[in-house]
Amino acid sequence: MHAPQVAALFAPFRLKSLSLKNRIVMAPMTRCFSPQGVPGENVVAYYRRRAAGEVGLILSEGTVIDRPASRNDPGIPFFHGDAALSGWKRVIDAVHASGGKMGPQIWHTGSIVGPNPDWEPPAPVESPSGLIAPGKPRGVAMTDSDIADTIAAFGRAAADARRLGFDTVEIHGAHGYLIDQFFWAGTNHRTDGYGGPLIRHRARFAVEVIRQVRAAVGPDFPVIIRLSQWKQQDYAARLAETHAAMSDWLVPLVEAGADILHCSQRRFWEAEFPEVDGEDGLNFAGWAKKLTGAATISVGSVGLSGDFMKAFGGEASRPVGLDRLIHRLEREEFDLIAVGRAILGDPAWVTKIRNGDAAGLKDFDPAAFAELI
Numbered sequence: 201m202h203a204p205q206v207a208a209l210f211a212p213f214r215l216k217s218l219s220l221k222n223r224i225v226m227a228p229m230t231r232c233f234s235p236q237g238v239p240g241e242n243v244v245a246y247y248r249r250r251a252a253g254e255v256g257l258i259l260s261e262g263t264v265i266d267r268p269a270s271r272n273d274p275g276i277p278f279f280h281g282d283a284a285l286s287g288w289k290r291v292i293d294a295v296h297a298s299g300g301k302m303g304p305q306i307w308h309t310g311s312i313v314g315p316n317p318d319w320e321p322p323a324p325v326e327s328p329s330g331l332i333a334p335g336k337p338r339g340v341a342m343t344d345s346d347i348a349d350t351i352a353a354f355g356r357a358a359a360d361a362r363r364l365g366f367d368t369v370e371i372h373g374a375h376g377y378l379i380d381q382f383f384w385a386g387t388n389h390r391t392d393g394y395g396g397p398l399i400r401h402r403a404r405f406a407v408e409v410i411r412q413v414r415a416a417v418g419p420d421f422p423v424i425i426r427l428s429q430w431k432q433q434d435y436a437a438r439l440a441e442t443h444a445a446m447s448d449w450l451v452p453l454v455e456a457g458a459d460i461l462h463c464s465q466r467r468f469w470e471a472e473f474p475e476v477d478g479e480d481g482l483n484f485a486g487w488a489k490k491l492t493g494a495a496t497i498s499v500g501s502v503g504l505s506g507d508f509m510k511a512f513g514g515e516a517s518r519p520v521g522l523d524r525l526i527h528r529l530e531r532e533e534f535d536l537i538a539v540g541r542a543i544l545g546d547p548a549w550v551t552k553i554r555n556g557d558a559a560g561l562k563d564f565d566p567a568a569f570a571e572l573i
C-alpha cells in the first residue's frame with residue numbers, strides 16, 4: 201500500500217505495449233561510466249537497484265547512435281556494436297528480473313562540447329549548420345548523406361532496443377544537442393528542406409527520425425521523444441513563444457509516430473506561458489498534452505529544494521514535499537513525472553515516497569555525480 205496522499209503517483213499507466221505500476225520515471229542522466237562505450241556490471245547493478253526500488257519506468261542515460269561523431273565524451277555508452285549491445289542486454293534482463301521497465305535514451309550530441317573539453321571524437325563534429333550556438337562555429341554542416349545516414353542510425357538503434365527486450369525507446373531531442381540544433385533557428389541556417397523560417401520547417405529532421413524509429417519498432421511499441429525549449433547554449437531560448445507555435449512544433453512529431461512527449465523543464469511547477477495563462481497555468485508537459493492529445497512526461501526539481509543546474513555548480517539540495525506535484529497530477533495536467541537527482545542519489549527514493557517515509561529521504565549532494573550509488 202502507498203501513503204494515501206501520494207495515490208496519484210501510484211496509479212498504474214498503460215500505453216500500447218507498455219504497462220507501468222506507477223507514474224514515476226527515472227530521468228535520463230549521463231553518467232560516463234562506460235569505458236570504450238560498453239556498459240559493464242557496475243552499470244547493470246546501478247539500473248537493477250532502481251528497478252528493485254520500484255521506479256515505474258527507467259530511462260537510461262543518453263546512449264549514442266552509430267555515427268562517428270555521435271558522442272562528446274569517451275565514457276558515454278554506445279547503443280550499437282556487439283560489445284555495447286550485449287552490455288545493454290544484461291541491463292534490461294536485470295531490470296526485468298527485478299520487476300522494472302526500461303527504455304534507452306538514444307542520442308547524438310551534435311556540436312555540444314562534452315565534460316572533457318579537450319576530447320574530440322574520431323570524425324569531425326557535425327550539426328545542421330556547423331554552429332554550436334548563434335554566431336559560434338564548431339565542426340561541419342551535415343550533408344544530405346550525413347542526414348540520411350543519421351536518420352538510418354536512429355532507426356537501427358530503435359530496432360535494437362526492441363530486439364534486446366526494452367519496453368520503450370526515447371529519442372533525445374532536447375537541451376541543444378543534434379535534433380534540437382535542427383529545431384533552433386539560432387543553430388539551423390539551412391536553406392534546404394531541413395531549415396526554414398518556421399518551427400515546422402526545422403522540425404523536419406525530427407519528423408524523419410521519428411518516422412524511421414516508428415518503422416523500425418512497429419505500431420505497438422511506445423516511442424518517446426524528449427524536448428525542451430531551453431538549451432545549454434542559452435537557457436532563455438524558446439522554440440515556441442505562443443500556443444500556436446508550440447502546436448506547429450509538436451503536432452508534426454506526434455503525427456510522425458511519437459506516443460509520449462517528454463517535456464524538459466528545470467522546475468516542473470513553472471507555467472509555460474505565464475504572461476497569458478498566469479502563474480498557475482499549465483506547464484510545458486501540460487500544454488504539450490493539451491495541444492497534441494499525446495501522453496506527456498513532466499520533470500524538474502521533483503522532491504528537491506534546488507535545481508539541477510545549481511547542482512552542477514556544486515550546490516546541495518534538501519528534500520521537499522510533493523504537494524504541488526500531486527496537485528498537477530490529480531488535475532491530469534500530464535501523465536508521468538520524471539525524477540532525476542533524487543533517484544540518482546537514492547535508489548530507494550520511490551519506496552520511501554510510497555511508504556510516506558519523509559524522515560528517510562536524503563539531501564542531494566553533488567558528490568553523488570562521481571559514483572554509481
Ligand SMILES: Cc1cc2nc3c(=O)[nH]c(=O)nc-3n(C[C@H](O)[C@H](O)[C@H](O)COP(=O)(O)O)c2cc1C
Binds near residue numbers: 262305426502538541
Ligand atoms: C548528471 C546528469 C546527467 C544528465 N544527463 C541527461 C541526459 O543524458 N539526457 C537528458 O535528456 N537529460 C539529462 N539530464 C537532465 C535530467 O534528465 C533532468 O531533466 C534534470 O536533472 C532535472 O531533473 P531533476 O531536477 O529531478 O534532477 C541530466 C541531469 C543530470 C543531473
